[in-house]
Amino acid sequence: MASAGGRRGFDRARQKGHHGSAMGRPRVVVVKSSAVWTPAGTLDPAVLARMFARGLADLTGERDSAQAAAAIFRPGERVGIKVNTIGGRAISTRPEVARALAAWIAGGGTAGRDILVWDRTSRELRDAGYAISTGRSDVRVFGTDAGGAGYENSLTDHLDVGSLFSRILTEFVDASVSLAILKDHGLAGLTAGMKNYFGAIHNPNKYHDDGCDPFVAQVFDAPPVKSRHRLTVVDALTVQFHRGPSYHARWAAKFGGLIFSRDPVAADHAGWAVLERLRRDAGLPTLEAEGREPSYLRTAERMGLGTSAAEVVETVVGAGP
Amino acid sequence: MNRRSFLRGAAGAGLALGAGLPAVRLRPAASPAGPSPSQVEARYYVKLPDREIECRLCPRSCRLGDKERGYCGVRENQGGAYYTLVYGKACTLNVDPIEKKPFFHVLPGTTALSMATAGCNVNCKFCQNWEISQVRPEQVDHFDLSPEAAAAKAVSSGCPSIAYTYSEPIVFFEYMYDTARQARSRGVRSLVVTGGYVNPGPLADLLGVVDAVKVDLKGFSEGFYKAYVRGALGPVLETVRAVAASKVWLEVVYLVIPTLNDRPEDLRAMARWLHDTAGPDVPVHFSRFHPMYLMKNLPPTPVSTLEAARETALAQGLRFVYIGNVPGHEAESTVCPGCRQTVIRRLGYAVDTSRLKKGQCASCGTAIPGIWA
Numbered sequence: 001m002a003s004a005g006g007r008r009g010f011d012r013a014r015q016k017g018h019h020g021s022a023m024g025r026p027r028v029v030v031v032k033s034s035a036v037w038t039p040a041g042t043l044d045p046a047v048l049a050r051m052f053a054r055g056l057a058d059l060t061g062e063r064d065s066a067q068a069a070a071a072i073f074r075p076g077e078r079v080g081i082k083v084n085t086i087g088g089r090a091i092s093t094r095p096e097v098a099r100a101l102a103a104w105i106a107g108g109g110t111a112g113r114d115i116l117v118w119d120r121t122s123r124e125l126r127d128a129g130y131a132i133s134t135g136r137s138d139v140r141v142f143g144t145d146a147g148g149a150g151y152e153n154s155l156t157d158h159l160d161v162g163s164l165f166s167r168i169l170t171e172f173v174d175a176s177v178s179l180a181i182l183k184d185h186g187l188a189g190l191t192a193g194m195k196n197y198f199g200a201i202h203n204p205n206k207y208h209d210d211g212c213d214p215f216v217a218q219v220f221d222a223p224p225v226k227s228r229h230r231l232t233v234v235d236a237l238t239v240q241f242h243r244g245p246s247y248h249a250r251w252a253a254k255f256g257g258l259i260f261s262r263d264p265v266a267a268d269h270a271g272w273a274v275l276e277r278l279r280r281d282a283g284l285p286t287l288e289a290e291g292r293e294p295s296y297l298r299t300a301e302r303m304g305l306g307t308s309a310a311e312v313v314e315t316v317v318g319a320g321p
Numbered sequence: 322m323n324r325r326s327f328l329r330g331a332a333g334a335g336l337a338l339g340a341g342l343p344a345v346r347l348r349p350a351a352s353p354a355g356p357s358p359s360q361v362e363a364r365y366y367v368k369l370p371d372r373e374i375e376c377r378l379c380p381r382s383c384r385l386g387d388k389e390r391g392y393c394g395v396r397e398n399q400g401g402a403y404y405t406l407v408y409g410k411a412c413t414l415n416v417d418p419i420e421k422k423p424f425f426h427v428l429p430g431t432t433a434l435s436m437a438t439a440g441c442n443v444n445c446k447f448c449q450n451w452e453i454s455q456v457r458p459e460q461v462d463h464f465d466l467s468p469e470a471a472a473a474k475a476v477s478s479g480c481p482s483i484a485y486t487y488s489e490p491i492v493f494f495e496y497m498y499d500t501a502r503q504a505r506s507r508g509v510r511s512l513v514v515t516g517g518y519v520n521p522g523p524l525a526d527l528l529g530v531v532d533a534v535k536v537d538l539k540g541f542s543e544g545f546y547k548a549y550v551r552g553a554l555g556p557v558l559e560t561v562r563a564v565a566a567s568k569v570w571l572e573v574v575y576l577v578i579p580t581l582n583d584r585p586e587d588l589r590a591m592a593r594w595l596h597d598t599a600g601p602d603v604p605v606h607f608s609r610f611h612p613m614y615l616m617k618n619l620p621p622t623p624v625s626t627l628e629a630a631r632e633t634a635l636a637q638g639l640r641f642v643y644i645g646n647v648p649g650h651e652a653e654s655t656v657c658p659g660c661r662q663t664v665i666r667r668l669g670y671a672v673d674t675s676r677l678k679k680g681q682c683a684s685c686g687t688a689i690p691g692i693w694a
Contacts, residue, residue, distance in 0.1 A: 246386030
């Protein structure tokens with residue numbers, strides 16, 4: 001559990017502004033590391049841990065992990081980490097990344113049993129390499145389809161959205177982190193932190209018309225998400241920058257980055273910028289030129305969910321401690 | 322099927338809310354409610370480069386990458402091939418009065434084995450069966466029922482017909498098609514209750530194996546279809562036109578929703594279009610709306626509105642115009658257009674009396690169109 005000092009850190013962060021920036025201007029931190037990949041092509045957990053520590057320190061302005069965590073989560077809160085595993089092992093939020101975030105949160109004072117890594121189904125989690133865990137002693141990992149979880153009994157009817165939300169989000173956790181994967185999306189243009197919450201509703205297939213606009217913004221704006229979302233972390237270690245959301249090796253790049261923000265719109269804008277950078281490097285047209293820029297981000301900004309004009313800080317983490 | 326069985330989580334397996342996160346248990350892999358999709362390849366799609374596909378079943382033309390599902394939620398691209406996940410996976414099976422579908426000119430007073438799977442290719446805000454139509458197959462309890470078994474079940478249940486209904490049967494097209502063929506081989510008719518949002522090619526194939534189609538015409542403007550149905554009117558009108566031009570019996574239902582699709586000029590235009598396209602004998606049912614799903618902010622349709630709609634349709638020359646969802650209303654009954662005598666008197670879903678003799682009015686001998694035997 002967070003200490004009293006952690007509580008003070010949370011209050012300080014609140015005084016700095018809703019999105020945790022000292023100047024009141026939302027901040028995005030992009031942490032890159034070429035050292036995160038081992039020669040064998042696996043992820044180096046030590047480097048990952050440093051990327052998280054650095055990113056969240058820069059985001060919150062708190063060098064101490066406990067203070068940084070306390071700036072994001074309240075003491076005693078149960079924290080859900082919503083991952084995106086629809087892409088299988090090739091292009092999903094990596095289990096190593098989820099573990100590193102869970103460890104960072106636990107290091108900040110949250111008990112392991114109060115941290116839950118989740119997605120739509122346990123099968124998709126398994127297929128993406130996660131070990132399902134439903135015990136009570138440590139970080140738990142399971143899908144909404146797990147017995148005892150499921151969807152809410154009542155529809156959430158919010159603007160153009162009518163959906164049943166996962167009880168994991170509405171009943172099992174108090175605070176939510178969108179730990180998304182960064183991908184091109186044939187219909188939406190981009191899938192990152194905001195669209196990740198499509199995996200929290202029972203009927204995401206109904207919201208892919210018109211570039212998923214305004215549905216991505218409206219699902220996020222719905223009380224089950226908006227009231228719990230605290231942090232976006234975008235796994236941009238491997239980025240599917242074209243022909244997503246499915247995996248295509250020739251359009252997947254090892255970008256080696258993690259994107260952090262408490263502003264969901266700003267985080268996704270930063271992800272969009274990365275995507276465009278990789279597309280340009282590959283000689284591909286912009287999403288706008290292809291008529292599929294993520295217009296839902298403009299809608300989200302108009303709805304007051306965040307900004308496209310955040311302060312973006314880029315940091316590189318090396319191999320050594 | 323009811324919402325309780327869908328909302329599995331509510332049953333909860335010993336939730337312990339007091340200490341940290343609640344306890345959960347994983348559903349056994351063999352559970353019938355678990356994700357055990359069928360592996361029957363879909364019939365109407367084209368393969369594209371890079372393991373993508375384009376569905377050609379309905380006008381949405383969903384273009385999907387590997388592991389993605391269509392708008393209907395029941396068809397999935399698996400490695401560049403497209404599969405229906407609901408073939409042989411019924412979620413609902415009931416013996417219903419045929420009047421409940423409603424079909425008023427098809428075998429009155431009989432029962433129809435009525436079946437559905439999960440899924441729908443639109444998202445009507447007033448859906449009456451959203452708990453099965455607006456969910457994915459793994460989110461609803463279902464059971465194995467092969468086309469052969471469904472046809473045999475109809476026979477053993479004394480049902481002269483099978484109705485594909487409740488959700489949207491177009492999304493379980495392959496299952497419906499094969500069941501209809503099995504049913505026909507046993508002398509059982511097939512009735513399709515659909516929103517009509519389907520491409521002409523699949524529809525033509527379907528019309529070769531079924532006997533009657535009831536189209537839910539949900540409005541008569543593209544604006545209404547876009548805003549409240551999440552579909553398009555044009556393809557539905559083409560479906561009505563195609564069924565009317567075929568040998569398959571057609572009936573049309575129009576759910577009248579207060580303030581949204583009840584403008585007299587729209588109803589008049591719709592009735593005129595139906596008359597000109599399907600002829601004066603197509604039965605039209607004006608059904609009463611009840612607050613439902615995402616449209617609970619409107620009152621039930623005033624009966625006077627339904628009666629006005631009926632008068633409008635009759636004035637346009639349609640000869641068999643009914644009022645639905647108003648049990649006991651006189652417009653539930655079939656009136657002979659020749660002598661104005663009641664030919665079939667209905668009370669709710671029941672046939673009270675029938676004065677139909679070999680498809681003709683017993684009083685004056687006027688032929689009443691329909692499937693009567």
